[in-house]
Every structure is written in C-alpha cells, then in structure tokens.
Amino acid sequence: MVAIVFLxxxxxxxxxxxxxxxxxxxxxxxxxxxxxxxxxxxxxxxQWQLADNTTRARTTSAMQSAVSSFFSLxxxxxxxxxxxxxxxxxxxxxxxxxxxxxxxSWFVRTSPLIQDSKxxxxxxxxxxxxxxxNTELPDGAVPKGGLTLRIEILNADDNSxxxxxxxxxxxxxSWEWTTGPLAEGDYRVHATLQQEGKAIDIIANRFSVIAESxxxxxxxxxxxxxxxxxxxxxxxxxxxxxxxxxxxxxxxxIAESDMPFHxxxxxxxxxxxxxxxxxxxxxxxxxxxxxxxxxxxxxxQYVRFQSPNPLTVGPLVVAYHGAGxxxxxxxxxxxxxxxxxxxxxxxxxxxxxxxxxxGTGMELDAxxxxxxxxxxxxxxxxxxVGHSMGAAQAIAQVSKHADRVRAVAAIGGGGSPTxxxxxxxxxxxxxxxxxxxxxxRAKALAATLKNYGAKVDFEEVKxxxxxxxxxxxxxxxEQFFKQHSN
Numbered sequence: 001m002v003a004i005v006f007l008x009x010x011x012x013x014x015x016x017x018x019x020x021x022x023x024x025x026x027x028x029x030x031x032x033x034x035x036x037x038x039x040x041x042x043x044x045x046x047q048w049q050l051a052d053n054t055t056r057a058r059t060t061s062a063m064q065s066a067v068s069s070f071f072s073l074x075x076x077x078x079x080x081x082x083x084x085x086x087x088x089x090x091x092x093x094x095x096x097x098x099x100x101x102x103x104x105s106w107f108v109r110t111s112p113l114i115q116d117s118k119x120x121x122x123x124x125x126x127x128x129x130x131x132x133x134n135t136e137l138p139d140g141a142v143p144k145g146g147l148t149l150r151i152e153i154l155n156a157d158d159n160s161x162x163x164x165x166x167x168x169x170x171x172x173x174s175w176e177w178t179t180g181p182l183a184e185g186d187y188r189v190h191a192t193l194q195q196e197g198k199a200i201d202i203i204a205n206r207f208s209v210i211a212e213s214x215x216x217x218x219x220x221x222x223x224x225x226x227x228x229x230x231x232x233x234x235x236x237x238x239x240x241x242x243x244x245x246x247x248x249x250x251x252x253x254i255a256e257s258d259m260p261f262h263x264x265x266x267x268x269x270x271x272x273x274x275x276x277x278x279x280x281x282x283x284x285x286x287x288x289x290x291x292x293x294x295x296x297x298x299x300x301q302y303v304r305f306q307s308p309n310p311l312t313v314g315p316l317v318v319a320y321h322g323a324g325x326x327x328x329x330x331x332x333x334x335x336x337x338x339x340x341x342x343x344x345x346x347x348x349x350x351x352x353x354x355x356x357x358x359g360t361g362m363e364l365d366a367x368x369x370x371x372x373x374x375x376x377x378x379x380x381x382x383x384x385v386g387h388s389m390g391a392a393q394a395i396a397q398v399s400k401h402a403d404r405v406r407a408v409a410a411i412g413g414g415g416s417p418t419x420x421x422x423x424x425x426x427x428x429x430x431x432x433x434x435x436x437x438x439x440x441r442a443k444a445l446a447a448t449l450k451n452y453g454a455k456v457d458f459e460e461v462k463x464x465x466x467x468x469x470x471x472x473x474x475x476x477x478e479q480f481f482k483q484h485s486n
Contacts, residue, residue: 031253031254031255031256032254033075034075035255035257036079037075037078040082040086041082041333041467043086044063044089045333045334048085048089050089055088055089055091056089056463057462059468060435060464062082063085064465066078067465079129079130080101080105080130083101083104084101105128106127106129106147107127107128107205108124108151108203109204109205111207111252112207113205113206113248113252113253113261114210114213114252115207115208115209117182117210117211119181120181121179122207123176124151124176124177126149126173142169142173146168147193148193148195149168149193150191151163151164151190152191153187155186155188156187156260158188165194184210184262186207186208186261187208189205189207205254208249208262210261210262216269217250220268221250223240234295234370235271237300238271238294239271242264242291249261256326257326260288263288267290278292278373279373282375284310286306286307286310288306289305290306296369299362301354301370303327303351303352303354304328305350306349309347312347314348314349314377314378315347315377315382315383315406316349316371316378316382317348317382318364318367318383319352319385320355320390321386321390322390322412323389326354328352329352330352334470334471334474335470335471338470338471338474339385339470339474339477346482348383357389364397364405365401365404379404381406382404382405383408383409383485384398385409385477386410387411387412387413387470388412389413391410391413391442391445392415394408394409394415395408396415399423402420402423402425403422406426407428407480410428411431411477412432412433412466412470413438413441413442413445414438414442417445417448417449424452424454426455427456427480428446428454428455429476429480430445430457430459431459431461432461433463433469433472435464435466436469437465437466442458459476461473
C-alpha cells in the first residue's frame with residue numbers, strides 16, 4: 001500500500017514536471033505570442049481601472065477563460081479572450097462583442113525595431129492576431145473599402161512627433177511612411193482604427209532610433225567579452241545581458257516586451273568604460289527602469305529595477321511575479337505597472353527578480369546583499385510582494401530570511417511557511433479573488449500563519465479572478481506597506 005501511494009506521488013510529480021517543461025519551452029518559442037498577450041493584458045488593465053464595479057464584474061468570465069487558456073497552452077484563444085475582456089470593460093454591447101473582437105484583433109507591426117537616425121522612411125504592416133483560424137474570431141479579410149487607420153509616433157516624453165491617416169486595403173497590407181529623420185530615442189506608435197465614427201485602439205510595437213547604428217551595434221554583433229565563467233561580477237553580467245537584449249532588436253525579432261533599445265545601448269556603452277560602476281549607472285535616471293543581471297559568488301539573477309530618486313535612501317520592495325511571466329510583469333502588467341507607480345509616489349525602490357517554475361537564481365539574502373553594493377536603499381525596510389507562483393516564492397524566501405524583511409504581501413496564491421520566531425513577528429497581507437483558482441491556497445496560507453501566531457490581514461475580493469487580483473488590491477498593498485514602513 002505504501003509503495004502504491006509513493007508511486008502515485010512519483011507519477012504526479014513527473015507529470016507536473018513534464019507540464020512545467022512544456023510551458024517553459026512553448027513560452028520560450030513564442031515571443032510574438034507572449035508579446036501580444038502582454039500588450040493586450042495591459043490594454044485591458046488600463047480600461048478595467050476606469051470601469052465601474054458592475055462592468056468590472058462582467059469581465060471576470062472572459063478573464064477566467066483567458067487565464068485557463070494560457071495555462072493549457074492555447075495562447076491564441078487567450079489572446080482573443082483578453083480582447084473580449086477589454087471590450088467588455090469598454091462597455092461593448094453583448095450582441096456586438098464578437099464583431100468588435102474581430103475589429104480589435106489587428107496588429108500594426110513597425111520595422112525594423114532599430115532604425116538609423118538618418119532614415120527618413122518607416123515600414124509598417126497590418127496583421128491579424130492571432131494569425132491561426134482555430135479561435136472564435138471570424139474571417140480576417142479586410143472589408144471592402146479598406147480599413148482607415150490613424151497612426152501617431154510619440155517620443156519618450158509622449159509628445160507626438162508625426163502622424164498620418166491612411167486607408168489600408170487588402171491588396172496592400174504593407175506600406176512605407178516618409179516621416180523624415182527622427183532624433184535619437186525610443187518611440188511609441190499609437191494606432192487607431194477609425195470605424196463608424198469611433199476610434200478603436202490597435203496594438204502596435206515600439207521602435208528605437210540610433211545615430212550611426214551600424215558602427216555602434218558592431219560591438220554588439222562582435223563582442224570582445226562574453227562572460228561564461230562560473231563566478232562573474234554584476235557589471236560584466238549586466239553588460240552581457242544588455243548585449244543579448246539589444247541583439248534581438250538588431251535581428252528585428254520582437255521579444256516578449258517592448259525594449260528601449262536606444263536606452264539599453266546607452267547603458268551598454270556606459271558600462272564598457274572600466275571606470276564606470278553599476279552604482280554610477282543607476283544614478284543617471286529615475287524616470288525609467290534598468291535591467292540588471294546580478295552576480296554574487298556562483299549565483300546569478302536577472303532583475304528589473306527602478307528608483308524614484310537615485311540619490312535617496314528609501315525602502316525597497318522585492319516583487320516576485322507569477323508563472324509564465326518574467327521580471328517585466330510588475331512593470332508592465334498587474335494593473336499596467338500599478339505597483340511601480342505606487343512605489344514611485346511613495347519614494348520606494350522596487351526590484352523584480354526573474355524566476356522560472358523551478359525557482360530563482362539567487363536567494364533573498366544574497367539578492368539584498370548584492371543590491372546593497374550598488375543601490376542606496378534602507379536594508380531595515382524591505383517589503384516583499386508576490387503573485388501566484390510569486391506568492392509561494394515570497395513565502396519560501398521569507399521563511400528562510402525573515403530577519404531581512406519588514407512586511408509581506410502574498411496575492412492570489414499560498415505557500416508553505418516554516419515557523420520561526422522571526423517569521424511569527426512579521427505582518428502579512430494575504431488576498432485572493434472570489435473567482436481566483438488561487439483562493440484555496442491563499443486561505444490555507446492565512447490560516448497557517450495565524451496558527452503560528454503571526455499577524456495576518458486577509459481579503460477575498462468579490463467578482464475578481466486570478467490575474468486581476470493584484471490590480472484589485474494595489475491600494476491595500478500600498479496602505480499595508482505604508483503602515484509598516486516606520
């Protein structure tokens with residue numbers, strides 16, 4: 001009997017690992033799909049924030065379908081369901097919903113992703129997303145008379161630098177726009193479909209303009225240093241990580257997120273100077289984030305970081321993302337980057353480590369020690385937040401390093417805390433949605449922590465599912481951290 005139970009557990013673990021590897025492999029092979037999912041999720045989150053409670057509740061079913069489709073690897077279905085949820089948040093009538101999903105499934109592809117500052121022409125292509133016809137979307141043919149698009153190019157300060165309106169016909173889905181030369185920088189494309197007197201947002205990718213791009217990118221194409229040693233410092237690892245990110249743009253491959261290639265190249269060139277340090281790099285700007293790869297001993301960890309003021313010592317928030325995501329999730333999703341916004345207005349630094357379903361590259365104590373070498377944060381005021389798999393990771397890290405943390409927020413998931421004196425002294429905020437599949441784990445976590453004697457605030461949010469839960473409780477997270485910041 002014992003052998004049978006063991007065998008069942010072994011088979012379950014084997015199936016789980018096989019699923020994990022399948023998810024990881026599929027995600028890694030579908031950067032375009034991951035990009036579309038991320039952009040559409042952000043678009044939905046922005047509109048959800050503006051909707052009333054009744055409209056928000058109407059989006060729950062579509063979002064549940066989107067999340068379940070993602071985890072069952074039906075990424076095209078997840079994409080169309082995110083569009084459906086966005087349209088519901090806009091207040092679209094039910095009878096028009098599927099027609100509108102078809103309208104909003106267009107994608108304006110801008111290429112190349114990296115353009116020379118001398119270039120005067122921009123290339124565009126109108127595509128249907130998803131391309132496959134195995135979803136609920138109707139046929140993707142352009143209607144007779146074409147589609148009227150308004151396209152605007154905005155700079156890093158969100159100021160419009162040029163715009164045009166054109167009719168795109170089925171016979172000519174690709175076109176060139178002579179804009180004249182653009183200054184160096186990272187640009188955003190805002191595209192809208194003009195239909196029946198209404199303007200409908202269309203997803204479009206960003207691009208960057210770089211002076212003397214061929215000469216400057218030569219160092220990326222033929223690097224002198226490719227650190228492959230087991231022990232590497234943060235500066236060389238970060239330089240190499242940035243080099244790899246820029247390479248995707250140089251090859252004109254859309255990654256999972258819009259990369260600011262001009263800014264990344266400036267960071268890379270800054271770090272090629274032996275006299276410059278990571279600390280000096282991070283002191284340059286506060287309006288945008290940095291991608292770093294930390295190195296400490298044999299441990300390595302990709303992170304994305306942002307500070308409200310590079311010269312101010314303040315609290316640090318460590319944010320662990322959920323399964324299928326990356327270090328970009330808290331910066332671009334979970335309420336369209338809502339956690340970053342609240343951290344910036346409160347004077348908190350924020351760092352999000354990349355993790356896989358097999359864990360992180362660096363333990364919390366090592367992460368904080370290495371960050372302390374480069375960042376002016378207050379080590380006595382460290383907050384930890386995690387969503388879903390990230391909630392479990394947050395609990396696992398805090399169980400081992402409770403003496404390094406001031407307060408913990410576990411959202412949309414649970415974990416298995418280890419009881420210690422330090423852990424029981426920590427305050428916890430645990431939350432999940434009423435329609436959240438992570439609700440049972442969140443309830444179990446709250447019960448365990450209370451049984452240990454820890455102070456726990458628990459919230460179950462009505463009409464909310466697994467993905468929206470972070471956005472739904474952002475204000476509660478803010479108040480919880482503020483309450484324990486002094």
